[in-house]
Ligand SMILES: NC(=O)C1=CN([C@@H]2O[C@H](COP(=O)(O)OP(=O)(O)OC[C@H]3O[C@@H](n4cnc5c(N)ncnc54)[C@H](O)[C@@H]3O)[C@@H](O)[C@H]2O)C=CC1
């Protein structure tokens with residue numbers, strides 16, 4: 001078994017002040033002409049999806065385009081239906097053409113899917129099923145969800161300033177296994193004639209080993225601490241998880257491994273989040289804990305993510321959902337999606353300079369006091385999704401050097 005992680009990372013560098021975690025993977029893109037400033041071209045599949053998805057994708061696309069153009073990068077965008085939008089249009093949540101277009105792209109940027117309209121659909125006709133199919137179809141097993149408390153947003157955190165200040169953690173979530181995919185699953189009847197619903201949490205050695213190696217590599221380049229979160233006191237799948245993560249630790253003597261039960265981890269995240277550096281966990285625990293971690297940073301509207309596999313395009317998306325409660329009202333915070341576009345450039349295309357432009361622009365926009373409602377605090381300027389995007393564009397255009 002290979003001891004090193006083989007992820008499709010063209011330049012594996014975490015956002016903000018996090019350190020590069022692995023070899024630099026260069027992929028120069030396609031050179032259009034032999035000029036002194038060759039233009040690099042990438043094809044990006046855009047999946048706006050539902051609810052606030054189209055609102056945040058439209059803003060992030062403009063930011064991506066501008067940051068790219070300042071670095072001699074040209075994008076061709078293919079916008080494809082996905083989730084509820086695809087159900088309405090084609091009758092399925094992930095049309096074949098959407099998946100094949102995404103598979104051929106250099107990277108995929110997703111907004112969010114889901115909404116009340118489709119909540120009662122049968123499982124195979126739910127927008128969420130389309131999202132699981134997309135992750136499976138792109139084989140993106142490693143989902144990186146960085147939660148960093150920016151100094152500008154300490155007052156937006158739901159935690160006390162001294163608890164939130166300086167939090168900088170990375171959740172490494174296994175994304176294509178576990179209970180969201182396990183079989184058997186379904187509905188049935190028990191011996192008393194009652195209806196039952198059931199799912200299966202299942203992990204193989206191979207699935208655990210590969211996500212563990214990704215997490216150890218990341219921890220090695222951060223502060224050297226990896227906390228594996230499981231429920232090994234109860235669940236067999238977690239018992240194997242703990243055994244394999246412990247075994248893989250011998251390949252990483254420089255990383256300090258600890259284990260924590262998920263119920264305790266949920267509590268520790270709000271008690272003393274600074275104790276965490278890198279967290280590795282299964283699909284469902286990672287889903288839940290990253291939503292919890294997002295609030296430490298001020299809002300779920302701030303957290304980007306990168307989903308990567310061993311080959312093929314990465315999938316980049318905010319961690320939030322389609323927020324039907326605020327959809328169509330220009331209230332969504334687009335920063336999680338804009339920062340996901342930065343992760344796309346950095347991790348997906350190896351375009352660190354363009355990514356840095358975006359991250360700097362986000363910080364500059366926050367420094368200038370612009371806030372959507374979810375991160376608003378007294379004395380700042382309240383703006384909507386579109387205006388926030390316009391302010392970020394201004395900052396991309398006239399960068400103000402900011403230490404990140
Ligand atoms: N990756 C995806 O596409 C995901 C989709 N979903 C789907 O989204 C739908 C809504 O799910 P919820 O549980 O309500 O989770 P949600 O993340 O959509 O919303 C939770 C709360 O956070 C707020 N929020 C979320 N994103 C925000 C943003 N960018 N700016 C400001 N506020 C924001 C919402 O207004 C809401 O009050 C469901 O259909 C669900 O299945 C949920 C999670 C992930």
Ligand SMILES: CC(C)CC(=O)C(=O)O
Nearest residue numbers: 128129131132287319320
């Ligand atoms: C909508 C689900 C399929 C997943 C989810 O909540 C997430 O990935 O954050």
Ligand SMILES: [Mg+2]
Nearest residue numbers: 287288291319
């Ligand atoms: Mg979620």
